[in-house]
Amino acid sequence: MTICLADLQNPLDNFSTLVELLSYRAKNQPDKTAYIFLRDGETEENSLTYGELDLQARSLATHLQSLLSPGDRALLLYPPGLEFITAFFGCLYAGAIAVPAYPPRANMNLLRLQAIVKNAQAKVVLTTKSLLDNLENHLVENPELATMRWLNSDRIDTNLSSNWQKPKLDRDTVAFLQYTSGSTGTPKGVAIAHGNLLCNQRSIRMGFGHTDKTIFVGWLPLFHDMGLIGNVLQPLYLGIPSILMSPVAFLQKPFSWLQAISRYKATTSGGPDFAYDLCVRKITPQQLSSLDLSSWEVAFNGAEPVRAETLERFASYFAPCGFRREAFYPCYGMAEATLFISGGLKTASPILYQVEGAALEENRVVATESGEGTKTIVGCGRTWLDEKIAIVDPESLTQCPSGKVGEIWVSGSSIASSYWNQPEKTAETFQGYLADTGEGPFLRTGDLGFLQDGELFVTGRIKDVIIIRGQNHYPQDIELTVQKSHSGLRSHCGAAFTIERKGQQRLVVVQEVERTYLKRLDIQEVIGNITEAVVDNHGLQVYATVLIKPGSIPKTSSGKIQRHACKRGFLDGTLNVVAHCSGNTQHQAQFQKLEVDVNSLLAKVQQGNPDSQRVNINAVQ
Numbered sequence: 305m306t307i308c309l310a311d312l313q314n315p316l317d318n319f320s321t322l323v324e325l326l327s328y329r330a331k332n333q334p335d336k337t338a339y340i341f342l343r344d345g346e347t348e349e350n351s352l353t354y355g356e357l358d359l360q361a362r363s364l365a366t367h368l369q370s371l372l373s374p375g376d377r378a379l380l381l382y383p384p385g386l387e388f389i390t391a392f393f394g395c396l397y398a399g400a401i402a403v404p405a406y407p408p409r410a411n412m413n414l415l416r417l418q419a420i421v422k423n424a425q426a427k428v429v430l431t432t433k434s435l436l437d438n439l440e441n442h443l444v445e446n447p448e449l450a451t452m453r454w455l456n457s458d459r460i461d462t463n464l465s466s467n468w469q470k471p472k473l474d475r476d477t478v479a480f481l482q483y484t485s486g487s488t489g490t491p492k493g494v495a496i497a498h499g500n501l502l503c504n505q506r507s508i509r510m511g512f513g514h515t516d517k518t519i520f521v522g523w524l525p526l527f528h529d530m531g532l533i534g535n536v537l538q539p540l541y542l543g544i545p546s547i548l549m550s551p552v553a554f555l556q557k558p559f560s561w562l563q564a565i566s567r568y569k570a571t572t573s574g575g576p577d578f579a580y581d582l583c584v585r586k587i588t589p590q591q592l593s594s595l596d597l598s599s600w601e602v603a604f605n606g607a608e609p610v611r612a613e614t615l616e617r618f619a620s621y622f623a624p625c626g627f628r629r630e631a632f633y634p635c636y637g638m639a640e641a642t643l644f645i646s647g648g649l650k651t652a653s654p655i656l657y658q659v660e661g662a663a664l665e666e667n668r669v670v671a672t673e674s675g676e677g678t679k680t681i682v683g684c685g686r687t688w689l690d691e692k693i694a695i696v697d698p699e700s701l702t703q704c705p706s707g708k709v710g711e712i713w714v715s716g717s718s719i720a721s722s723y724w725n726q727p728e729k730t731a732e733t734f735q736g737y738l739a740d741t742g743e744g745p746f747l748r749t750g751d752l753g754f755l756q757d758g759e760l761f762v763t764g765r766i767k768d769v770i771i772i773r774g775q776n777h778y779p780q781d782i783e784l785t786v787q788k789s790h791s792g793l794r795s796h797c798g799a800a801f802t803i804e805r806k807g808q809q810r811l812v813v814v815q816e817v818e819r820t821y822l823k824r825l826d827i828q829e830v831i832g833n834i835t836e837a838v839v840d841n842h843g844l845q846v847y848a849t850v851l852i853k854p855g856s857i858p859k860t861s862s863g864k865i866q867r868h869a870c871k872r873g874f875l876d877g878t879l880n881v882v883a884h885c886s887g888n889t890q891h892q893a894q895f896q897k898l899e900v901d902v903n904s905l906l907a908k909v910q911q912g913n914p915d916s917q918r919v920n921i922n923a924v925q
Contacts, residue, residue, distance in 0.1 A: 316541065317506060321473045321498040323396050329543055330358030337545045339536070341386050345523070345553030345560030352386050354543075357393060362465040364394030364457055368428070371453065374399035374471055377426040377481065379452070380527065381407045383435055384550030388526045389536055391430045391457050392480070399471030402480035403493070404527035407435060414446050419491050420483050421448055423725055428453045475499030481724050482529050482639040484860070493724035494639045503717040504533065504642035505541040507688040512572060512602050512633065513650030514538070519599075520546040521570035523554035523561055530575075530607055533643040554579070558586045562622075566596045574604030574633065576863050577611055578796035580618040585795070598626030602633045602650060608796070608864050609762070609780050610634040610682040612656050629653055636684035636762055640733065640747050642718045646693065646760045648685035655683035655759055664763065665776040667709040669754050679781070683759040691716030694738070694746060695754055698766055701739040704754075709763055712753045713746035768867050770802050772809050772844060779867060782842055786813055789837035790830050792821035797857050799870035803847070810847035813838070814870045817882055819854045827851070827883045848874070849885045856880035 319325050329338070334355030343349035352360075368378065378400045382388035388404070395402035403424045408414055420426075429449070431439075433456045443450040479501060481493035508514070522535030526548075539546035547568050554561045562583060565573050580603075605615070619629040632654050635647035648655065661679040663670040672678055687693055694703055695710040704710035713736050722730040737744030752769070753762040763778060770777040782800040787793045797816035802809040813834060817825060831849045838846050856879070858869035873879040 317502075319502060320475045321396075321477065322393070322479060322501060322537070322540075323470070323473060323498075325502070325540060326354070326358055326361065326393060329354040329540065333543060334358075336543070338540065339386055339389060340545065340547045341384075342547065342549040342553070342560075342564060345549040345557060345564065350386055352389065357390065359462055359465050360390045360460070361393035361397045362468040363462045364390065364430075364460045365397030366464040366468045367455075367460055368394060368398035368400055369469060369471075371428060371455075372398065372400050375401060375478070376428075377401045377403050377424045379421060379424070379426040379429045380404045381429060381431040381435060382527070383407050383432065384526070384548075384552070386548075387432055387457060392532070392536075394430070394457070394460075396473075396479055397468065397471070399473060399477075401478050403483070404480065404532065405483065406525075406527060407431075408439065408442070414442060414449065416491055418446060418448050420493070421452070423491065424481055424493055425725075426452065428455055430455050430457050432456065433458050473498060475502070482532075484529075484639040492726060492729060494720045495722050495724050496639075496642055496720050500642045500718055500720055501533065501537065502541075503689065504644055505538055507691070507718060508534070508538050508644045509541060511635070511644065511647040511650075511685065511688045512604070514542055514572065514602075516542055516544060518542055518544050518572055519568060519570045520544065521549075521561070521564045521568055521573040522546065523549045523551050524575055525551050529639045529643045530637075534574075534604075555582075558583045559591050562587065562595055562597065562625075565600055566594070566625075569599040571599055572602040572604070573600065574602070574606070576607040576796075577605055577609060577614050578863065580605065581611075581614050581795050584614075584617050584621050592622070592625055595622070595625040597622055598628075600627060600631050603627075603631045604633040604635055604647070606635040606637060606684075609764075610654075610684065611784070612654075612680040612682050615654055615682065634682050634684050636760060638749060640720055640749070641714055641716075642720065644688075644718070645691065645714055646685040646687050648683065648759075657681050657683060657756060657759075657761060661781075664709065664778075667752075667776065669707045669709060669756070681761045681763065683756075683761055685760060686758050687714075687716070687760075689716065689718075691718065693755065693760060694743075696736070696738065696746075696748075701737070703738060703740075707754070709752055709754050711766060712749045712751045712760070712762070714749060715744070715746045719747045768801075770800065770809075770811065772802065772811065777842060777844065782811070782813070782838060782844070783815075783865070785837050785841045786815055786834050789833040792818050792825060792830055793834075794818050794854060796863075796865075797854075799857060799865050799867045801867045801871045801874075803871065803875065805847065811838070811844050812848045812850070812871070812874055813846055814850045814852060814857065814874060814879065816854050816857050817851050822854075822882070825851075825882070827885075831883070831885045847886070850874060850879060850881055851883045853880040853882060 335353050338352050338354045340351045341349050378395050380391050392402050429452050476497050478495045479498045483491045483493045520539050524531030526532050615632050630653040634654050637643045637645045658678050658680050660670040660672045661677045692715045694713040696713045697704055698711040733748055736746040736748040750766050752764045768779050779800040783798040786798050787795050794816040799814045834849055835846050838844050858866040
């Protein structure tokens, strides 16, 4: 579904920058609540009206304009809360480029943060007093960070707002750098311009069917694209309230998310697939009776593979609370495309497509009925506005015929221009041209998929596809098989990859163990189940199985498994191992517990050891 930009009549579409947009909201609805933050996911801690946000942004911008030149970068380090939103707009109002980043803990390795600072060449750090106090000792050990100017934005005088000088901005001005680690763990800063953001906001509004009656509830981290562009900027674009909570509050108590949707009668909310799975596993039947999810119109699901099984389990479990299956909204996007690339119709149920698993391993799409070897793929919708999706053979760089899996290429006004200060990676990713027609440039997503009647189906990532004896295997399929093989294994917390041994590719599985199973874990039973399940479902022998501590598997800032980082950890012995088994088959394996004592590990968890209690994705702490 493609809609011409010129056909849109909304007056907001005439804005060129987010500064114009917020100024418009502050002028026309200054007293309307823009954001509410829930402490512990339940109690209203503070809120911001559009007028208050504009005032605080102008005040902070005035101070920043005395320190920075237009286009200078400012690093944003904030705990969950509304202070981040004020700082983000303060940067835009100053003409500076915001650089949102993961707020480090006191005991956290700062190598990723140092890499971001080095690449962005940030001159100032904006943060809160409490976070700065916690980081003081760390700064002594990290001279690059210590020499930067640190600014406590809590104490900015609002009287400064009258001295604000509106910067010269246009659609092509870079608003912020969205750093994405990707599967390799190397941070790359996507340069997002104001025009990219406004175009993407229009796409989200149309694709999600949003209106001025929409109500948002969100727990996603604000420094990440889905949380920032979805839960912060889309409500601003619509002129509606957004109720926010911390990711930790959701992870520790998933009920708090659905409780907030019920309490505020939210119409739009969502997250990655694992969030819905977590709700089914953690919310008790007793808690269901207090929920009313009948207002929920758009339950978006993205950022990781959308599983048909998850949709079915969630819809069935929460149907008594008024949740409707057609509210599910599988979608596809990435930072390089600002955020949103494709999504379906708000009123339609998710599209499920059954294909032959064996054919898919050969990059062929063959529809089939239910039965052995069938794989169900969830559709991620269609493009909106001027975007175009092409399915391209990654080797010949020609468009794939119908029924063929290829790399997903995307073009349109939401696509960013570059990675900041990385020209080679920019050319590789943002400058794809079809070899036969010369059409382009396209964003090369690195994802595999196919189109069926205009619907996009995502099947995996190019670099993660496992090839053994000439057959393609999707790691997420193997990972799901592993996690279903035993109740003591954590969902969405495993990695499958290959290593080379004696000239052949061998399958390795790394999998987190459920915390509640640590004390009573039967290593031989668990690894035996894994081995048998992978053989039965995929015809593959597992060369090595590694069971690791809860919360320790490497993930990107959006919660995607970093399979390459897992592979490095396996090879250099740095994984947080509970148990390990090597060998080609179950019978050859020598089951052995390593020096990590499970009882001791459990005791550390119960005593509050910070390393053992890390929640399951880095992005949402």
